[in-house]
Amino acid sequence: MRFAVAICYEAGGQMSSHVGSVSRRRFLGLGGAGAAAVVLGTGVLGGESANAFTVKEGNPFTLGVASGDPAPDGFVLWTRLAPDPLAADGKGGMPDKRVKVEYEVATDERFRHIVRRGAAVATPELAHSVHPEIHGLDPGREYFYRFRAGGEISPVGRTKTFPAAGSNPRRLDFAFASCQAWQDGYFTAYDHIAADDLDLVVHLGDYIYEYELTNNKRGVTVPEQVRTEAIDLTRYRLQYSFYKLEEPLQKAHARFPFIHTLDDHEVCNDWAGDTVLMGRNPNPDPAWFAARKAAAFQSFYENLPLRRTQLPSGPNIRLHRRLAFGRLAEFTMIDTRNSRDIQACSYGNGTGRTADCPERFDTGRTILGADQKKWLLDGFSSSRARWQILGNQVPMLETDWDPGPGKDVWVDPWDGYVADRNTILAAVQERDVRNLVVITGDRHQNYAADLKRNFDEPDSPTVASEFVGTSVTSGGNGTDIDDTGRTFLAANPHMKFYNAQRGYVRVNVNRERWHSDFQVLPYVTTPGAPVSTRASFVVEDRRPGVQPA
Structure with missing residues (x-):
């Protein structure tokens, strides 16, 4: 195996390019100045900028570990x-000081072959x-990683x-998920995702909901400090x-x-750029809303x-990026929240939908920003x-509620920003x-839907x-087909499948075709639900549009 050089600072203060193997015993004893560079998530600081600390009670890694x-x-x-x-202060029981967190990356789960180690502030x-x-x-x-802080070792991730740039992999396996309102049910879908063999997971937004938490259908006693809507950083x-x-x-x-x-609920329901039209805080003071966005984005990060x-x-974040x-x-x-114009037609006069809204066709309106x-x-x-693969927050396809010649659409998704949609799909x-x-x-x-170059032209x-994926929990147990689904399938011939259960979408991609499995759970309001494949669709190479598998 080839190892790239990691710059570290050893105990004597000299720069070293050595990357060595460290036993679990050595990792448990790692501390003080030295061993490796101390890296903050936003830059590099010297070891003297961080402190050791001891956890008096509990485990510092209660929130787990992750990679991305x-x-x-x-x-x-x-x-x-x-x-x-x-x-209650939102500080997680931590002191008001910088703390060194050591980490290791290895090629094996027992950390016998360590390829990176260092410390973050x-x-x-x-x-x-x-x-x-x-x-x-x-x-x-595959790699494995772990952290150490306060005399404790984290779970192993x-x-x-x-794959290498320019390589031609045979396959890609991933899942995508979204919309996980805690109060609406158990996160059982993630048990099934974790048991799978995947390359990665894509989360398309609504990781949290800003709403207050209450003693709800879960039967859990909710602490007082989370019984208010999230507005400030704490x-x-x-x-x-x-x-x-x-x-x-x-x-x-x-x-x-x-x-x-992210989508909207990481900040507040249906926000658009610098504005909130609907929800509990409509038309807020711009300075107040900028402070709220800054708090929401910081906690997201x-x-x-x-x-x-x-x-x-502050109230700005860049989320659009590419990963090959x-x-x-x-x-x-992409990010369809931060740079969008306010929703058209006063957001359907309070309903979110409108059957007559010329403004949604305005060529000067954007959901993406220039x-x-x-x-x-x-x-x-x-x-x-x-x-x-375009990672997108709100449906791009047209979702018409009118099976007749008219159109009745929500204006928060791309249906409210027709010019941008037509520009992207024409391109x-x-x-x-x-x-x-x-x-x-x-x-x-x-x-599962076909995307038309222009949904207002029949041919x-x-x-x-x-592929639009359902929620992990939001909306409760759900159902296979409901009145909305019957309406949508009648009014939108480009929509080939509809289902309103909870779950996620599992995807396999190879050189010849894309294969999506809609993985659904029969219930989420109690734990332990099994998972099943409700339907499967494919897209063939160079043949746009979805087909039953």
Whole structure:
């Protein structure tokens, strides 16, 4: 195996390029100055900038471990120290000082062959989270990692690097999930995800919901500090802690690398750019809402395996990025919240839907923003990937509620931003994108659909495919088919499948075809539900549109 050099500082203060093997006993005793560079998730600090600490009670790794945004030579690791994760001040029971968190990366689960070790600085400013970015590893292989802090060792995580750039992998296996309202049910779907054999998991948003938590159908006594809506930094931190204490979610994070984006509930329901039209705080003061977004984005970063490029700056965060899985596939993650215009037609006069809204066709309106749209279109032209995977928050397909000649649509998703949708889908055809498949969350329903170049032209060609995944829990137990589904299937001929149970989507991609399995659970309001494949659809290479498997 080839090892890239890791720059470290040993006890004498001299720079060393040695990367050695460390036994578990040595790792347990690792401390003080030296051993490795001390890396903060947002930069590099000297060892003197961090402190040792002892946990008086409890385990500092109550929120688990995670990895994310894999590359051919590495990934980002994550943990957050929180011996008292639900402490009312949102600090997780940690002192107001910087703390050194050591980490190791190995090729085996027993850590006999360690290829990276170092230390990251956990700061109170970032809720004692760390995000060390690991580089110089071999492409396309499995690695194991762990952390040490306060005399305690974290659970072991498993992760994988992506294949080498320019390589042509035979297959890619991943799951995508979204929408996990804690109060609506158990996170059993993640037990089934964790038991699978995947390369990664894509989370498409609504990782938390900002709503207050109450003693609900779970029968759990909810602590007082989470019985208010999340608005400030302390409260958002508590919401993440409460969610991340869920064992199935921790298992999935420790098993696979995740790619994350956010949707609306990481901030507040249906927010758009700098504005909230609906929900509990409509039309807020701009300065107040900017402060709320800054708190929401910071806690999002603090609690997930995100790279430095996703570190927010106040009410701004950059989430659009590309991750190439060799030349087989490229994940293009977009952000449909931060740069969008306010929803059209006063957001359906309070309903979210409108049957008569010329404003949604306005060519000056955008869901992406000019810069991100150009970036997306330029990527269509430059990518050499066989499969273009667009990680998207809200449905791109048209979802019409009117089976007759009229149209009655929600204006929060792409139906409210028709010009941007037409521009993107026209570019797919004009720039000869080989296979665009859009994966989407938000709707708490499963769809398989053809994407038309222009949904207002009956003979418009199919240029891409979309799979919308249901929620993990949001909406409760759900049902196979409901009145909404019957309406949608009657009114939208491009929609080939509808289901309203809970679950996730499992995807296998090879050089000839894309295969999606809609994995559903019969219930989520009690634990232990089995999983089954409700339906399967494929997309064939160079043949846009979905077909039954």
